[in-house]
Amino acid sequence: MSLSLYDCSIPVFIHSLSNLNALLEAGAQYGADHGIEDGVLTGARLFPNMLPLTKQVQIACDIAKRGSARMAGIEPQTDEDTEITFEQLKARIDKTKQFLASIQAEAINGTEDNSITMQAGPNLYTFTTRDYLNSWALPNLYFHVTTTYNILRHNGVVIGKGDFLGGGAFKSTPVS
Numbered sequence: 804m805s806l807s808l809y810d811c812s813i814p815v816f817i818h819s820l821s822n823l824n825a826l827l828e829a830g831a832q833y834g835a836d837h838g839i840e841d842g843v844l845t846g847a848r849l850f851p852n853m854l855p856l857t858k859q860v861q862i863a864c865d866i867a868k869r870g871s872a873r874m875a876g877i878e879p880q881t882d883e884d885t886e887i888t889f890e891q892l893k894a895r896i897d898k899t900k901q902f903l904a905s906i907q908a909e910a911i912n913g914t915e916d917n918s919i920t921m922q923a924g925p926n927l928y929t930f931t932t933r934d935y936l937n938s939w940a941l942p943n944l945y946f947h948v949t950t951t952y953n954i955l956r957h958n959g960v961v962i963g964k965g966d967f968l969g970g971g972a973f974k975s976t977p978v979s
Contacts, residue, residue, distance in 0.1 A: 807908065807911075807912045808874065808911050808912055808913075808914065808915050808932065808933065808936065809908040809911040809912050810908075811936060812870070812871060812874060812911060812936050812940070812941075813871055813903050813904075813906055813908075813911070815941065816867035816870070816871060816903050816944065817867075817900050817903050817904065818969060819863070819867070819944055819945070819948050820863065820864065820867060820896050820899060820900050820903075821896075821900070821969060822948065822966070822967060822968070822969035823860065823863055823896060823948050823951060824893050824896045824897070825966060825969060826948075826951060826952055826955055826960075826962060826966060826967070827860070827889050827892055827893050827896075827951075828889075828893070829955065829960050829961070829962050829966065830844050830845075830856075830889060830955045830960050831889035831890070833955075833959065833960040833961065834889075837959075841887070841888040841889050842887060842888075844856065844889075844954075844955065844958055844960075845857045845886075845887060845888065845889060845892065846887075847954050847957075847958050848954065849950065849953055849954055849957060853950075854950075855954075856951055856954045856955070857886055857887060857892065858884075859947045859948075859950045859951040859954065860886070860892045860895065860896070860947075860951055861882070861884050861886065861892075861895065862943075862947045863944055863947040863948050863951065864882070864895050864896060864898075864899040865882070866940055866943045866944045866947065867899055867903060867940075867944055868880060868899050868902050868903065870935070870936070870939075870940035870944070871902075871903055871906050871911070872906075873919050873921065873932075873935065874910075874911045874914055874919070874932050874935070874936065874940075875906050875910035875911050875914075876910070876914070876917075877906075877910070879902070880898070880899075880902050882895060882898070911932075914932045915931065915932050915933040916931050916932065916933065917931065917932045918930070918931065918932075919931070919932055919935045921935075948967070949967070952966075952967050
């Protein structure tokens, strides 16, 4: 059995967003345990000219939903970018995951060589669907999930690589 474009996209998007949700849960718990209001952590940045945690999560969701919609040739849901609390961000992730789960494999498989043209900033980009997934959607999703992880970690939230990777299809056994 070969690996399909669907297998390389929708489950990966959902897994990454599930891990992002768990990171936000850790951030919310850390804030509650240390008397830190949500807005302090959700508004945090790594550097003044970088986007805050809220925007990192919003963009991660947008990349997953717009990316999958482009590959499937459908319109993505739209969101207002009004989230400011951990609970609101987690609700957005859940909504995005529901949208992703509604996309059928048949809508994506077989589109590997189709053309996708999109605008980002002042530029138009054209890709094959395969290249769009591998060169744009997945790297951008990982960037924004990683940046969210880094913002939380930088602010003291006790998370590690295992939290970023999450559980999943692999098993860990001790080496003796």
